[in-house]
Amino acid sequence: MDTSKLTSTPLHRGAEADLSLATIGPWRVVIKRRVRKEYRTPSLDEQIRHDRTISEASRIHEAKTAGAKVPSIVGVDVENNAIVMTHLDGTVARERLDDMSINDARKLLRSIGEQIGLLHTAGIVHGDLTTSNVIVSPSGEPFIVDFGMSRRSTEPEDRGVDLHLLQRSIVASHNKDSSSMMNSMIRGYEQTAGKKAAGSTWRKAREIARRGRYFAIR
Amino acid sequence: MCLGIESTAHTFGASLVDDHDRIVTNVNSTYRPPVGVGIHPRKASEHLASVADSIVKTALSTQDGSSIDPDVIAYAAGPGLGPCLRIGATVGRALSSFLKKPLVAVHHGVAHLDIAMSIAKAHDPLAVLVSGGHTSILVHIGKRWRVYGETQDITLGNLLDMFAREAKLPSPGGLSVSKEAMKGEKLIKLPYTVKGNDVAYSGLLTAATSSLHRQGNLADLCFSLQETAFAMLSEAVERSLVQTRRSEVLLAGGVAASSRLREMIGSIAEDHGASFHPVPVEYSGDCGAQIACSGRLAFESGITVSTSDSFVIPRWRMDEVDVPWIPRN
Numbered sequence: 416m417d418t419s420k421l422t423s424t425p426l427h428r429g430a431e432a433d434l435s436l437a438t439i440g441p442w443r444v445v446i447k448r449r450v451r452k453e454y455r456t457p458s459l460d461e462q463i464r465h466d467r468t469i470s471e472a473s474r475i476h477e478a479k480t481a482g483a484k485v486p487s488i489v490g491v492d493v494e495n496n497a498i499v500m501t502h503l504d505g506t507v508a509r510e511r512l513d514d515m516s517i518n519d520a521r522k523l524l525r526s527i528g529e530q531i532g533l534l535h536t537a538g539i540v541h542g543d544l545t546t547s548n549v550i551v552s553p554s555g556e557p558f559i560v561d562f563g564m565s566r567r568s569t570e571p572e573d574r575g576v577d578l579h580l581l582q583r584s585i586v587a588s589h590n591k592d593s594s595s596m597m598n599s600m601i602r603g604y605e606q607t608a609g610k611k612a613a614g615s616t617w618r619k620a621r622e623i624a625r626r627g628r629y630f631a632i633r
Numbered sequence: 634m635c636l637g638i639e640s641t642a643h644t645f646g647a648s649l650v651d652d653h654d655r656i657v658t659n660v661n662s663t664y665r666p667p668v669g670v671g672i673h674p675r676k677a678s679e680h681l682a683s684v685a686d687s688i689v690k691t692a693l694s695t696q697d698g699s700s701i702d703p704d705v706i707a708y709a710a711g712p713g714l715g716p717c718l719r720i721g722a723t724v725g726r727a728l729s730s731f732l733k734k735p736l737v738a739v740h741h742g743v744a745h746l747d748i749a750m751s752i753a754k755a756h757d758p759l760a761v762l763v764s765g766g767h768t769s770i771l772v773h774i775g776k777r778w779r780v781y782g783e784t785q786d787i788t789l790g791n792l793l794d795m796f797a798r799e800a801k802l803p804s805p806g807g808l809s810v811s812k813e814a815m816k817g818e819k820l821i822k823l824p825y826t827v828k829g830n831d832v833a834y835s836g837l838l839t840a841a842t843s844s845l846h847r848q849g850n851l852a853d854l855c856f857s858l859q860e861t862a863f864a865m866l867s868e869a870v871e872r873s874l875v876q877t878r879r880s881e882v883l884l885a886g887g888v889a890a891s892s893r894l895r896e897m898i899g900s901i902a903e904d905h906g907a908s909f910h911p912v913p914v915e916y917s918g919d920c921g922a923q924i925a926c927s928g929r930l931a932f933e934s935g936i937t938v939s940t941s942d943s944f945v946i947p948r949w950r951m952d953e954v955d956v957p958w959i960p961r962n
Contacts (some may be wrong), residue, residue: 430872454897456860456868458820462935580829587779626785
């Protein structure tokens with residue numbers, strides 16, 4: 416589809432894409448357009464934007480089919496490196512967590528864990544799983560968004576990266592309660608991915624965290 | 634007046650920083666391995682030991698020849714090469730007990746950020762540290778630097794140095810690769826690995842060296858290596874900047890001397906309305922001044938170490954060090 420003629424209002428500027436709002440028929444939609452990055456040499460830039468647009472749309476659709484809570488794809492504009500998807504009402508988890516009680520935070524993390532378990536079981540890894548990429552609906556259900564770095568994989572390594580990144584984003588902004596929050600997340604993950612997968616993925620995540628530079632114990 | 638002693642890897646440096654954070658003296662000597670060879674820890678430490686005496690003497694003397702007694706001695710306790718670290722630590726301990734002045738153990742990576750923040754005037758930035766020992770994206774939360782993104786294997790400095798070594802280009806590798814890159818123009822497809830806010834460079838190094846051994850065009854290869862490696866880091870930086878919403882971006886460490894990297898990170902800062910604070914090129918690489926600068930700040934926060942506890946720590950993460958002096962005024 417061609418998004419260049421749609422009237423839209425800017426919604427959000429992300430790191431690699433601009434989001435804007437539009438209406439198509441009965442739907443309120445979000446247009447995610449990957450913008451040219453001045454810092455990248457043009458041929459590398461074009462290749463990265465093209466590949467990620469197609470891969471992101473495919474992964475979101477697969478996640479939806481697997482029953483995960485994600486946006487629905489309305490269309491893809493390959494010419495303009497844009498994806499059109501349904502708009503989600505809600506707040507970014509990162510902000511919601513700031514003014515939540517620890518019990519509510521743990522409940523939310525558990526539901527997030529269930530969603531990640533669904534994705535992983537369907538053979539999808541997110542690749543950029545932080546609390547900024549989870550939208551919490553008004554009824555408190557987490558939707559996972561931004562599949563720009565996602566890939567098809569069932570490798571414990573790739574799954575471990577997902578949990579590692581989530582943990583790090585929680586430690587960075589909610590350091591005090593991070594370990595109990597991550598415990599709840601793992602309980603949720605077990606629900607949908609099974610105990611065995613949960614065990615191996617979490618072990619890998621801890622191993623990845625230790626791979627950073629200059630840890631005294633390896 | 635704080636005396637700082639650097640000896641984590643290839644450089645022995647001594648420097649005096651005064652109470653107003655001004656660099657009074659900064660004297661350094663760097664061990665350069667032969668072309669095609671890496672830094673041998675013992676050979677590097679022998680070089681450091683042979684120059685230590687004269688460097689400290691020069692750093693402690695004024696222009697008219699009289700010598701200055703420092704009030705505090707700071708040494709780089711890590712991370713780095715064990716044999717090299719021990720040279721600086723020995724000199725620091727000796728001076729501290731002879732002059733009866735307090736001793737401060739400085740983290741070399743924290744010091745890179747401290748000197749960059751002092752000179753480039755940053756308050757509470759998203760910090761990008763790129764060198765032979767570090768490739769990290771950090772923000773200060775609570776009392777410590779928190780790692781927002783980092784390399785999962787080798788550092789950006791390692792990547793450029795190891796490739797330069799394979800290509801028989803002289804050290805420092807980053808500079809040699811960037812000189813060659815200016816003559817290149819064709820982008821060769823190389824692995825581009827960004828995992829969230831992390832990067833991984835080892836696949837890129839393997840692909841670039843094997844292409845080199847297949848007699849690829851060196852200039853194009855250097856151009857492609859540099860563009861790909863810097864774009865990976867830049868993407869992780871941009872992502873971190875959006876997530877942390879900091880209004881300043883600091884670029885520090887040896888690879889911060891690269892004009893292409895400065896251009897790329899600067900463009901990201903501008904794009905997101907943040908101010909850009911690159912460390913001046915002359916203070917980007919390892920030097921005594923960074924240790925003196927960081928040691929002074931630690932001392933003012935009441936952080937010192939007794940001689941009997943003044944160990945070296947070859948593996949020491951940035952997020953294990955208390956840095957209560959940030960945000961800076």
